[in-house]
Amino acid sequence: MNKLLAEEIYYLMVLGRKFEYAAKENYMKGNISGFLHLDIGQEALSVAAMKAFSKGDVFATYREHVMAIARGIEPRTVMAELFGKEAGVSGGKGGSMHLFEPSRFFYGGDAIVGGHIPNAVGCAYARKYQGSEDGVMVIFGDGASNGGAFFESLNNAATQKLPLLFLCENNEYAIGTNIQRTAPFREQAKKAEPYMLTMSVDGTDAEAVYETISKARKMIEDGHGPLFVEAFTCRYEGHSVSDANSYRSAQEMAHCKAKDSLENCKKRLREKWMCSESEIESLEKKAQKTVDDAVAYAEAAAEPSLDALFEHVFVEEV
Amino acid sequence: MLYREALNRALDEVMAADSTVVTLGEDVGLYGGSFRVTEGLVEKYGEKRVIDTPIAELSIVGNAVGMAIGGLRPVAEIMTGNFALLAFDQIINHMAKLRYMSNGKITLPMVVRFPQGVSRQLAAQHSESYEQMLCSVPGLKVLSVNDVNYAYHALKHAILSDDPFVFIEHELLYNKKGEVDFEQDLDPFKARIVKEGSDITIVSYLKMVDDVMEAVPAIEKELGCSCEVIDLCSLNPIDYETLKSSIEKTSRLVMVEEDHKTGGYGTQIVSWAAEEIFYALDAPPLRLAGADTPVPYNRNLELAGIPTPQSIAQDVVAWGRKNDV
Numbered sequence: 252m253n254k255l256l257a258e259e260i261y262y263l264m265v266l267g268r269k270f271e272y273a274a275k276e277n278y279m280k281g282n283i284s285g286f287l288h289l290d291i292g293q294e295a296l297s298v299a300a301m302k303a304f305s306k307g308d309v310f311a312t313y314r315e316h317v318m319a320i321a322r323g324i325e326p327r328t329v330m331a332e333l334f335g336k337e338a339g340v341s342g343g344k345g346g347s348m349h350l351f352e353p354s355r356f357f358y359g360g361d362a363i364v365g366g367h368i369p370n371a372v373g374c375a376y377a378r379k380y381q382g383s384e385d386g387v388m389v390i391f392g393d394g395a396s397n398g399g400a401f402f403e404s405l406n407n408a409a410t411q412k413l414p415l416l417f418l419c420e421n422n423e424y425a426i427g428t429n430i431q432r433t434a435p436f437r438e439q440a441k442k443a444e445p446y447m448l449t450m451s452v453d454g455t456d457a458e459a460v461y462e463t464i465s466k467a468r469k470m471i472e473d474g475h476g477p478l479f480v481e482a483f484t485c486r487y488e489g490h491s492v493s494d495a496n497s498y499r500s501a502q503e504m505a506h507c508k509a510k511d512s513l514e515n516c517k518k519r520l521r522e523k524w525m526c527s528e529s530e531i532e533s534l535e536k537k538a539q540k541t542v543d544d545a546v547a548y549a550e551a552a553a554e555p556s557l558d559a560l561f562e563h564v565f566v567e568e569v
Numbered sequence: 570m571l572y573r574e575a576l577n578r579a580l581d582e583v584m585a586a587d588s589t590v591v592t593l594g595e596d597v598g599l600y601g602g603s604f605r606v607t608e609g610l611v612e613k614y615g616e617k618r619v620i621d622t623p624i625a626e627l628s629i630v631g632n633a634v635g636m637a638i639g640g641l642r643p644v645a646e647i648m649t650g651n652f653a654l655l656a657f658d659q660i661i662n663h664m665a666k667l668r669y670m671s672n673g674k675i676t677l678p679m680v681v682r683f684p685q686g687v688s689r690q691l692a693a694q695h696s697e698s699y700e701q702m703l704c705s706v707p708g709l710k711v712l713s714v715n716d717v718n719y720a721y722h723a724l725k726h727a728i729l730s731d732d733p734f735v736f737i738e739h740e741l742l743y744n745k746k747g748e749v750d751f752e753q754d755l756d757p758f759k760a761r762i763v764k765e766g767s768d769i770t771i772v773s774y775l776k777m778v779d780d781v782m783e784a785v786p787a788i789e790k791e792l793g794c795s796c797e798v799i800d801l802c803s804l805n806p807i808d809y810e811t812l813k814s815s816i817e818k819t820s821r822l823v824m825v826e827e828d829h830k831t832g833g834y835g836t837q838i839v840s841w842a843a844e845e846i847f848y849a850l851d852a853p854p855l856r857l858a859g860a861d862t863p864v865p866y867n868r869n870l871e872l873a874g875i876p877t878p879q880s881i882a883q884d885v886v887a888w889g890r891k892n893d894v
Contacts, residue, residue, distance in 0.1 A: 308639070342672030351671035358638055358675065363662050369628045370663060373635020373643070380591070380617060380641065403628040410623075563673035564708055566731040569758045569806045 252458055254524040258534060260302055260457050261516045264294040266538035267317035268513060270326060273542050274316065274333055274347075278492050282550065283333045286362075287347050288314040292487035295457035295512035296420055297321060300390065300482075303464035304416065306356075307385035308378070310371040312392060313348035313362040322357045324350065330545035336552035343555045344563070364425075365395035368404040368417075375413035375477075386414030386471035388464075394425025396439040405479075409446035412476035416467050417443065419479070420454060422486040427498045443479035454482030455512040458519065485510075573743040575717045576606045576682075579724035580644065584614050590728060591636065593620035594629055594646030603648050604684060604743045630656035630681055634663045637677040637733075644728055650685030650699045650737070657702075664733045665708030680727045680734045686776055686827050687864055687875050688740040696864035696871075698775075698828035703735050704805040704837070711805040712757055713737045715778040717747025719802055722755035737804070739776040760808040762815070766797035768894060769885070770815040772838055773825040774801040781825050783878035784885065791882075792889040804834065812838070813846055820851040821894065823885055827875050830858035852892035857884055 271289045278287050290297055294317055301309070301321035311318050316333070320326050324340055332339030333347050340350050341360075349360040358374070361367035371389035378385060395401055396419055408415045419439050423430050431437055440449040448470075452463040460482055467478045485507040489496035499507075520526040570578070584590045596603055598611040598621040611619040622629050626647055633643035647653045653660065660681060667675040687696045704711050710732055714720045720738075727734035763778060764785065769792075773781045778800045785796050797815050801807065816822050822842050824835035839854045860874040876884075888894075 310635075341670060341674070344672050345670045349670040351667075351674045353638075353671075353674050359667070359671070361663075363658060366631070366658055366662060369631025369659065370635035370638060372628065373632035373637075374639040375635070376632060377636045377639025377641045381639075400627055400631065403623070403625045403631075406623060406625075407628055407632065559672075563669050563671075565668070565710070566676060569710075569803075 252461060254526070256302065257458070257520060257524050258526065258530070260298050260461065261520055262534040262538055263298040263321050264457065264513055264516055265535050266326065266541055267294040267298060267320060269538050269542040270316060270320065270330070270545065273546050274330070275492055277334070277546065283347070284335070285346050286313070287333070287492040288490065289488045289492065290314055290317040292508070292512070293420060293422065293454065293484045295516065296454040296460055296482045296484050299457040299460035300388070300418060300464050303461045304388045304468050307468070308356045308358060308374050308387045310358050310367045310374070310387065310389045311360060312367070312390060313360065315350055315360050316347065318390070319350045319352070319357060322352070322355045324352045324355055324357060326541050326545040327548035330549040331552045334549040334552065336549060337555040337559070338548070338552040342559060344559065365391060365398040365400040367391070368395065368400050371415060372404045372407050372413060375408065375415040376411060379411070379414055384472055386416060386468065388416040388418055390418045390420060392425065393419060393421040393423060393430045393439050396442060397425070397433055402442070405443055405446045408477040414471045415477045416464070416471055417477065417479040418464070419481045420484055421481055422484050424486060424490070426490040427494065438481065440479055440481040447477045447479050449479040449481065451481045451483070454484030455510045455515060457512060457516050570717060570747065570749050571743065572714070572717050572720050572745040572747070573604055573606050575721040575747070575749055576724055576738070577608060577610070579721045579728070580607065580610060581613070583725055583728045584610065584618065587642065589640065590642045590644065591618045591620060592644040592646065593622050593633060595622055595624050595648050597621060597646050602646065604740070607646065626652050626655035627659055630659035630664065633679050633681070634659060634667070634677060637679040638675060642678045642728060644680045644682060647681060647683035649695055649740070650683045651694055651697050653681070653683050653699065660703070660709070660735070661706050665706050669708055676731050677733045678731045680736050682736040682738065684738040684740045684743070686739045686741070687871060690866055690868055690871060692866040693863035700737055700804050701828055701832060701834040704834060709733055709735050709805065710803070711735045711737065712802065713774040713804050714739070715742065715775055715800050716761060717745060718749045718753070719755065719757070719761065721749045722753065723757040723802070726757045737775065741776050758803040758806055758808060760811040761800040761802050762811070763798040763800050764796065766795035766819065768794035768819050769796045769821045769823055769889070770799060770812070770819045771796050771823045771825060771885070772799045772801060772812065774804060775827065777825045777827050777876060780876060780878045781881055784881035787882040788885045788889070791886045792894050794889065794894050807837070809841065809845070816842065816846055817849045820849055822850065822854040823857065823888070824854065825857045825876055825881060827859055829861050830856065831861050833858045852894065855885065855888045857881060
């Protein structure tokens with residue numbers, strides 16, 4: 252970690268939060284439809300994990316806008332995808348939950364809870380087979396860690412000693428059900444312990460996430476085999492914009508928001524990295540400008556042509 | 570050459586030529602494959618390319634999808650179509666959709682192979698047919714294999730194509746004998762005219778093609794007619810052109826399949842005929858399919874539930890007499 256990186260992570264976190272609020276606003280305006288899962292509260296985890304796992308392949312869930320941006324996908328093409336426009340990163344055919352950019356080694360954007368974990372295992376198999384130095388990171392929530400795809404993947408990754416980092420973002424809620432009502436314990440890493448080395452980290456602390464994922468990535472690159480990192484975090488909004496979050500009390504929300512990752516990160520910029528207020532302000536302004544540009548771009552972008560309906564079903568049409 | 574040997578030869582040739590081709594599944598390696606399709610491959614290509622997996626079908630297909638994303642050409646074997654149901658999320662939500670959802674950015678060069686159908690008293694959880702479900706999923710190319718020559722060429726094509734294929738075999742066909750024309754440039758999407766004829770077009774696929782061929786002499790004798798028999802080969806996409814020119818010639822359509830009648834695969838062929846070539850038909854189409862029951866264990870009940878050469882002959886003759894064939 253250094254000042255430049257700390258500033259970049261803070262910038263991306265602010266950008267992420269502003270991006271998500273702009274997405275919410277445009278959802279309310281009717282510019283965005285379908286399901287919209289916001290990452291507000293979890294930005295430290297999304298951004299720092301991507302910066303730490305800068306090389307290698309990433310498989311994410313449907314709550315992936317901020318991760319996609321932190322991976323280097325243009326915010327304007329992400330917003331355009333949310334708007335369903337042709338210029339969107341998935342041509343307007345994926346939407347909020349399905350952002351793909353193989354040139355950034357970012358493979359979704361998967362909306363089947365846990366369904367992408369076996370895909371990450373297969374990709375890790377390919378990387379090992381090809382003799383690649385890079386590994387694969389798969390991100391999923393605590394909700395996915397009760398499903399069969401998760402357990403099968405732990406077993407296969409460990410048996411084959413694959414270069415795979417399991418990153419569990421534990422925000423304690425599987426849609427609207429607390430993890431302690433559907434699993435015998437809060438810490439999902441316990442499920443991985445018989446198979447692989449596990450680590451846990453405060454997911455609201457960007458630097459801690461960065462250091463932990465960097466360490467895990469290095470171990471994977473050194474041939475350690477699969478690892479499991481559990482990051483505890485807090486989702487400020489409902490599961491999606493259409494979820495009123497009524498199952499969490501005001502008290503619980505206040506507790507959850509007490510350790511705000513952005514505030515935490517800003518404090519560290521000031522105290523540890525000696526950033527001036529004007530330096531911080533300029534990062535925030537730049538983030539706002541990027542978001543404003545993304546929204547303007549998405550609004551102005553063209554609708555896909557109706558021919559797109561039939562495009563990209565196959566490589567070779569018969 | 571046997572049907573299973575033709576499949577083995579196809580796999581062997583593409584694996585020899587392209588090191589990105591791998592095959593995975595239950596018992597495909599050291600055991601040699603439940604139906605011996607992968608026999609000898611692990612000795613030649615090693616355990617990294619002929620991968621024995623746990624009995625966890627969701628992961629067999631799910632991992633194959635990831636391997637394809639990662640640049641390999643996986644061929645996943647599922648022991649029977651019935652077990653593929655555990656992998657249907659991966660087949661339908663991932664294998665079939667990732668290319669479309671990513672606007673063409675993801676390419677999945679992969680094959681999922683499995684045998685299906687009524688074998689010999691394997692009971693309901695080992696005897697089903699699922700092509701009707703898979704053919705209603707856009708994004709999958711679905712091939713069915715009756716013929717030994719087709720087995721060899723179609724499997725090679727499926728593995729070397731950049732699209733995802735479901736490759737359906739039949740448990741009773743693995744020891745079927747036939748010739749392979751290795752020099753042939755075979756189009757796997759073209760239906761195969763098994764026998765030419767002028768009065769009735771009988772459309773079928775998989776093992777039922779053989780049962781139809783066994784029934785044809787009796788039908789032709791009883792009705793004094795000539796039957797044209799078509800093996801669809803590719804179940805999706807469908808070679809409507811071959812069907813159309815045959816039915817325009819014969820003016821009659823019989824569809825024979827092993828899966829259940831209600832919602833079965835043949836509904837597509839018959840509804841297409843009703844919509845597109847209704848006036849070419851001189852008789853209502855006849856559909857012969859399995860009973861709308863799970864497949865029973867008892868041999869007599871099992872055979873009573875699917876078309877057999879005898880029942881096909883009987884039913885087509887009765888239909889022919891009623892319709893002035």
